[in-house]
Amino acid sequence: MLRHSGWLICTALLLSACARDESISDVPTSDSYDPARDYFSFANTDQFVTDHLALDLAVDFESRRLSGTARLDLRRLDPGATEVILDTRDLSITSVLAFSSENSPLPAAYRFGDADTIMGTPLVIQLPEGMASAAAVSLEIAYTTSPQSTALQWLPPELTAGGNHPMVFSQSQAIHARSWVPLQDTPAVRITYEATITTAANLLAVMSANNDPLAPRDGSYFFRMPQAIPSYLLAIAVGNIYFAPLGAQTGVYAEPELLDASVYEFADTQDMLEQAEQQFGPYEWGRYDLLVLPPSFPYGGMENPRLSFITPSLLAGDRSLVAVIAHELAHSWSGNLVTNATWRDGWLNEGVTSYLESRLMEVIYDKDRADEERVISYEELLLDFENVPLPMQALAPRLDDGDPDDFQGTIHYHKGQLFLQYLENAFGRDTFDEFLFDYFKHFAFRTITTEHFLDYLDANLLSAASATVSREQVEQWIYEPGLPDDAPVPTSATLDAAARLAGGWAIGEVPVGSVPVADWSPQALIHFINNVPPDLGNDRLGELDAAFGLSDTSNAEIARTWFIQVAQRRYTPAYPQLEAYLARHGRGRLITPVYTALARNGVDLARAQDIFEKARGNYHPQVANSLASIVYPDYE
Numbered sequence: 001m002l003r004h005s006g007w008l009i010c011t012a013l014l015l016s017a018c019a020r021d022e023s024i025s026d027v028p029t030s031d032s033y034d035p036a037r038d039y040f041s042f043a044n045t046d047q048f049v050t051d052h053l054a055l056d057l058a059v060d061f062e063s064r065r066l067s068g069t070a071r072l073d074l075r076r077l078d079p080g081a082t083e084v085i086l087d088t089r090d091l092s093i094t095s096v097l098a099f100s101s102e103n104s105p106l107p108a109a110y111r112f113g114d115a116d117t118i119m120g121t122p123l124v125i126q127l128p129e130g131m132a133s134a135a136a137v138s139l140e141i142a143y144t145t146s147p148q149s150t151a152l153q154w155l156p157p158e159l160t161a162g163g164n165h166p167m168v169f170s171q172s173q174a175i176h177a178r179s180w181v182p183l184q185d186t187p188a189v190r191i192t193y194e195a196t197i198t199t200a201a202n203l204l205a206v207m208s209a210n211n212d213p214l215a216p217r218d219g220s221y222f223f224r225m226p227q228a229i230p231s232y233l234l235a236i237a238v239g240n241i242y243f244a245p246l247g248a249q250t251g252v253y254a255e256p257e258l259l260d261a262s263v264y265e266f267a268d269t270q271d272m273l274e275q276a277e278q279q280f281g282p283y284e285w286g287r288y289d290l291l292v293l294p295p296s297f298p299y300g301g302m303e304n305p306r307l308s309f310i311t312p313s314l315l316a317g318d319r320s321l322v323a324v325i326a327h328e329l330a331h332s333w334s335g336n337l338v339t340n341a342t343w344r345d346g347w348l349n350e351g352v353t354s355y356l357e358s359r360l361m362e363v364i365y366d367k368d369r370a371d372e373e374r375v376i377s378y379e380e381l382l383l384d385f386e387n388v389p390l391p392m393q394a395l396a397p398r399l400d401d402g403d404p405d406d407f408q409g410t411i412h413y414h415k416g417q418l419f420l421q422y423l424e425n426a427f428g429r430d431t432f433d434e435f436l437f438d439y440f441k442h443f444a445f446r447t448i449t450t451e452h453f454l455d456y457l458d459a460n461l462l463s464a465a466s467a468t469v470s471r472e473q474v475e476q477w478i479y480e481p482g483l484p485d486d487a488p489v490p491t492s493a494t495l496d497a498a499a500r501l502a503g504g505w506a507i508g509e510v511p512v513g514s515v516p517v518a519d520w521s522p523q524a525l526i527h528f529i530n531n532v533p534p535d536l537g538n539d540r541l542g543e544l545d546a547a548f549g550l551s552d553t554s555n556a557e558i559a560r561t562w563f564i565q566v567a568q569r570r571y572t573p574a575y576p577q578l579e580a581y582l583a584r585h586g587r588g589r590l591i592t593p594v595y596t597a598l599a600r601n602g603v604d605l606a607r608a609q610d611i612f613e614k615a616r617g618n619y620h621p622q623v624a625n626s627l628a629s630i631v632y633p634d635y636e
């Protein structure tokens with residue numbers, strides 16, 4: 001949970017629900033705050049930057065460790081610097097060798113600095129004499145990860161679809177790469193990488209790199225990532241993973257048990273890619289594949305380059321949840337190609353991506369579907385404004401404290417998306433599309449701050465004679481809470497109709513049998529559920545449940561919406577299914593708001609704790625931690 005100068009906020013994707021914190025204060029004003037500085041890394045990137053990383057790691061499922069070496073090729077920026085400071089968390093270091101073009105490898109002295117619960121532990125490496133002025137230095141660090149690595153989840157066979165093989169996967173964003181590789185863990189530094197991964201011969205390793213679908217399955221895998229990426233995009237998974245093609249340049253990796261369902265669900269991926277290239281510019285990464293993980297994967301998707309990691313909860317059987325794929329694919333431009341300089345600029349990744357996602361949904365499916373999703377996002381945003389402290393409602397707020405994982409909330413996503421929608425409306429779609437196309441080209445493979453974006457926007461759109469938007473108006477979006485008065489308000493005729501029917505049904509005017517749910521998208525049903533007025537008895541909720549099969553739905557988003565209501569309204573007949581739902585899913589967005597509703601309905605805190613204790617072994621450590629802070633109000 002983010003403790004930000006005395007505030008307690010919880011808008012995170014992992015948490016995605018919270019209550020108003022009454023102790024909100026104004027932004028602490030300190031002149032020393034530097035918006036361009038990454039407050040979440042110890043690395044001395046003003047003195048050295050890494051250009052390339054070479055990993056050689058063995059995967060040991062028995063001890064739940066990766067061990068081997070990481071070689072960092074560093075460029076010196078400061079001629080006087082003699083120490084390299086890297087980020088680590090829970091790593092055991094066994095040796096450090098330093099070498100440069102003039103020197104053969106020499107042992108380097110190293111020590112750990114003070115540990116920080118959120119940032120980990122700085123590793124300070126002293127360059128050997130003689131190398132103190134070399135322009136380029138390489139460090140080879142021999143190390144082992146801890147079984148508690150916050151990036152890695154080691155799954156026993158029971159937690160996989162097949163049940164016969166173990167699996168491990170990483171989640172490096174925001175600052176977890178340091179728990180499996182010692183490096184400069186900041187999006188401000190971009191690296192190319194190569195990796196040799198050794199594991200059991202029957203398992204396949206994949207990475208955010210040049211996966212070869214035809215690679216011999218022999219337990220020894222070599223990867224190369226020639227495009228420079230920030231550390232949070234470093235990714236690995238090892239397990240009983242197989243490949244199936246989706247299109248010429250696209251495919252899906254999954255356990256064999258999930259492969260057919262994945263191929264069906266994600267069949268539109270190649271189309272999405274081709275459409276995205278037309279609208280946003282060339283896809284710079286070679287192949288685009290998906291990796292469908294077990295249910296404990298903490299996010300809907302993670303945009304690891306060339307290989308997005310995906311929750312299996314998207315496998316609804318009707319392609320209704322593939323906006324997440326459009327989202328992760330769109331990150332290939334916004335985020336992976338043009339990267340936020342620090343987590344404070346996260347809207348440049350998530351807001352721009354959410355806008356691109358909605359544009360892709362519109363062309364691949366239709367405007368109605370895209371509008372439905374826009375309205376649902378907008379309503380989530382309005383709810384968030386009720387809960388998030390005012391200073392944190394800015395698109396680019398002050399952020400020098402707390403946990404950046406907890407910060408990536410819906411403000412970055414939905415307010416960012418709405419801001420781009422606003423610009424599109426003001427300048428016209430064609431002009432704005434051209435702007436975006438040029439923006440991605442201009443900043444390709446660079447890391448930028450909000451202010452870089454603003455200056456570019458100013459120079460290329462706002463300064464046109466015909467511009468109807470001023471820099472002041474734009475700055476209101478970026479630096480002020482809430483929404484400007486002239487912010488767009490998304491609408492959807494189908495969702496409006498669903499909301500009206502919910503009202504009509506509640507007052508007895510519309511019989512449940514005449515609600516045309518069979519013709520509806522899951523989004524329309526979600527909207528209906530959200531618009532059922534409070535204070536209906538369990539008999540009325542039972543009527544809905546029986547008519548729509550809500551408690552037994554296999555659509556994870558419908559289930560999420562329903563079980564939030566079940567917990568808030570204490571519709572106890574569905575508690576057994578609610579409990580089963582919380583045990584089955586591990587994606588933070590799906591389960592956190594349900595736990596929150598249970599823990600806060602005034603009656604079920606102990607029940608929430610009980611369900612959590614039974615299910616916590618199924619959860620990713622990052623999610624389990626967030627949940628613990630919800631069900632145990634005193635949890636630190």
Ligand code: BES
Pocket residue numbers: 013173174298299300301302303323324327328331350405408413589
């Ligand atoms: N990059 C994010 C996931 C993330 C954010 C990980 C912050 C760690 C810290 C990913 O692209 C994402 O946004 N996932 C969403 C998808 C949704 C908004 C379509 C998710 O997991 O729900």
Ligand code: ZN
Pocket residue numbers: 327331349350353
């Ligand atoms: Zn995203």
